[in-house]
Amino acid sequence: MLISLEIQEKIRLEMLSNLDIEKVDHLITDRKKLISALVDIFDEYFNNNQYHLNTQAQYFMIDMIADEIMGFGPLTQLMEDDSVSDILVNGPENIFIERKGILEKANCRFINNQQLTDIAKRLMQKVNRRIDESRPLGDARLLDGSRLNVVINPITLDGTALSIRKFAKNNRRLKDLLDMNALSSEMANFLIIASRCRANIIISGGTGSGKTTLLNALSKYISDNERIITLEDAAELNLEQSHVVRMETRLAGLENTGQVNMRDLVINALRMRPDRIIIGECRGEETFEMLQAMNTGHDGSMSTIHANTPRDAITRLESMIMMGSTKIPINVIRRNITSAVNLIVQASRMNDGSRKITHITEIMGMEGDNVLLQDIFSFVPAEERNHAGKLSGEFVNHGLFIRSSVRKRATIFNMSQELNQIFDGANK
Structure with a gap:
């Protein structure tokens, strides 16, 4: 009826x-x-x-x-x-x-x-x-x-x-992303080493591209003896380490008072003796404070950003810093970015519904007034789809430059041998 x-x-x-x-x-x-x-x-x-x-x-x-x-x-x-x-x-x-x-x-x-x-x-x-x-x-x-x-x-x-x-109940690891063909085994191993070597990482991508999932997966490789502070607008990170302080922004109350924004959290986190600061998403003027944290001994910090390519991610960082202060010259902003951020990992949702890590890109420094980027890995899609109609392609290993900051960090953390194994035959 x-x-x-x-x-x-x-x-x-x-x-x-x-x-x-x-x-x-x-x-x-x-x-x-x-x-x-x-x-x-x-x-x-x-x-x-x-x-x-x-x-x-x-x-x-x-x-x-x-x-x-x-x-x-x-x-x-x-x-x-x-x-x-x-x-x-x-x-x-x-x-x-x-x-x-x-x-x-x-x-x-x-x-x-x-x-x-x-x-x-x-x-x-x-x-x-x-x-x-x-x-x-x-x-x-x-x-x-x-x-x-x-x-x-x-x-x-x-x-x-x-x-x-919806809050993801399945807390995915890099192995799960590997099984989903979101990245290659070489890329996964490289990201593990980068996380353990305390590289500063920005995960870039569009809405629903898997940025937070990847950030959660990378956090699994942070040492358990580090003090980690996570800052989010809506708590989604699920870290497994024992020494974690989780903080969340707060909207203004009924009388339009009591708001705590992301910039407030970043500034306060710097006073809490963090080893690493993980920001769920950078979207405003707190970006400058985040870069300052990366530049002042808080190596291994991570965050996500909305952008479609690694180059766009740099532009977004510049724009968000200028939200807080338009008095900083653009070349000073760019030098802050290059000295703070080591890697940009680009996550993308493809038109067949799959998620891919399309670029792992290193910030190499400045060339004149421009930020110099170098792809370490990239995804090259095939011209034709597979028999199931799904996007296929190849994850290309471009090698790691001698003056790479990740290579230097691997030496300090005694992980050079593991890093070299990834790039045998691809080093430049």
Whole structure:
């Protein structure tokens, strides 16, 4: 029996308006007990069966109300599906998901925009965030670590927009990325050595390219006897070392006070005797402080940045430093970058949905007023795809220059032999 959207909305409103939330709030983590309680409430209000629902239809409505009370409504099954990485809601009828790098339309919907907006507001309230007409944009980290962004009317014209970047439960390592053909074994070994040798690394890439996944994977090779401080807008890093201090930015409160931005965290982290500072993502004026940290004894620091190529990453770093101070000459900014950053690792999401490390590039210094870059590894795609329609290609080892800063670090950390094995036959 199909239930019209009109009847679904009537029953939903009656149930929620008459529901004593305190009676069921403690059952949110136990779905079976919540369903049992809702059955009793449903029978109490609809014992005359005025909507002529059969048993199957009644349980459909009870399930729907349970999903909404628990938080995600029609998105519940998508949140429980580990193969789904992103959920993108463009109004009540248009729900899309990303699975294995490919976007597809989901087979579910909200009753109407009111239900969608109500659920979005409740999700924000659960993490002490507010969204309404006076503040129609909201960003939050959910209790499970997933990132939530909500935009409501009057900003969105076709209904509330809701975006969820699900927290990855599978904490991937470089071996997992190797098995996924995201990089070659030589590249993986090189990145392990670079991490252990305390090279300063920037991971560059677009949205959904796997930057944070790679940053997590590289962090596994940091020594357990180092003091690590992680700084993030939304906590996603999962370091396994014993001596880790995790910090997260904070939005302004209801009275527009109490904000703690990334620059505040970076400045404070420098006073905490860190061995390494890991910034989840550089996106603003805190970049200058990060480079200063890399230049003042905090080797082995890492961060991510939104850019499409290693050269674009340099330009982005320059632009973000100028956000904080336009008085610094561009050549001074570039010299700061070249003296602070050793490697740029470019992550890309290909058009077949796969993720690849397309470049591992070393910053070699300055040539006149320009930053000199040298590819150590790169991915060269094949002209034709394989039999499964997937992108194929070759990871090319370009070799390591004699004046490489990573080579010097490998000597200091007694890892020259391991490094040379990677570049036998490719050294220049």
